[in-house]
Amino acid sequence: MLAAVKLPFGKTIFQFQNGHSITSDSANLIDFVLKNTPRKKLRILELGSGNGIVSIMLSHYRPNWKIIGIDIQAKLVELSLKNAQITNAKTEFSEADLRHFQSEKFDIIVSNPPYFKKDEGRISPLEIRALARHEILCNMNDVLFSIERNLKNSGTAFLLYPENRLFELEKITKKIDLKITQKKVLSNAIIVSIKK
Template sequence: MDDKGTLIYQDKDAHAITSAPICLKNIALKLFPEYPSQYVLDLGTGCGIIAITLAMERPSWKIEGLDILPHMIELATHNAELCSLNIKFQLANLCTFTTETPYSLIISNPPWQPLGTGKISPHPAKNISRFELMCSMPEILSFLERNLTSEGNALLLYPDFRIPELQTLIYKTSLDIFDLIPCPGIDKHFICHIRYKGTKK
């Protein structure tokens, strides 16, 4: 269940839901009111918890989810249907994906564990969601550049030890870190609010 008691089914062999997606959802709700409506992407949607809980609290927003694992897209679609929500979940590789219509808000709890560190799980889905196996930090920033509107926003969750690397990499892009927001309930993690350089506050 999420923090509102919504029943969300998970894959037992995938990374279990933590407080991270709820933190991301709550910060998005705090930063962006119901109107003007947002066109939102839940990047690396997994079971769909961020997309679904956002859709329940921001019914005017158009929300989509994207994931590289077919069975997670099926699970997220099933969860949305159980909640009577019309959310489009797309199967795609973020390293090559480009949307036809740019998003005004992209939210993600990306894999943040560098390769060669940490304990590998026997379950591939857990490793993909935790380790930078299928995407790297530069590839996520490139995704944002390709898929955000000119005044769009992105919210990415990273542990504090990855922030200096993010700051170095983002300097070489058209993006900028607008704010670093401590994630309530998750020690030493920050939500990185990212926008294009020169975007008005």
């Protein structure tokens, strides 16, 4: 079953009622990306694009960006393609595993990956929700290695994680020669920008 979500620019997209709900964290991530990137033509990759809200909104505010969203869940890719169609967003979505994805390099990579470790808290019995919230199919290492592999040397990645995972994030980025260049603390999360 689908639930409608009204976007700030008047269009409506849909999310699965039993899936991961859109939160203000997504809006904060989008805002942070827009404020910290140039308006020029860029190639953007969204890792774990879910229902497509981040890519679709970025496409609305930066129509000259070429945006590709990938997700491992076919059901979500299908929904994000429908959402792009009804909002007239010029975004591409495809089913792919970020652990193995490799393409031409990107100027910007954006991700709101699963917040919780596999052994943290109660995992939802609903697969679509469990995969979005817990590191079942990919973990922080996987996300950062995908960034390292797919980001241009001059590019920037933007990630959203719970604030209590910042130390772990800093430790892994140093280990693979990435560096956190900016942080924005939200009420229960943190947005970081990362460069090579």
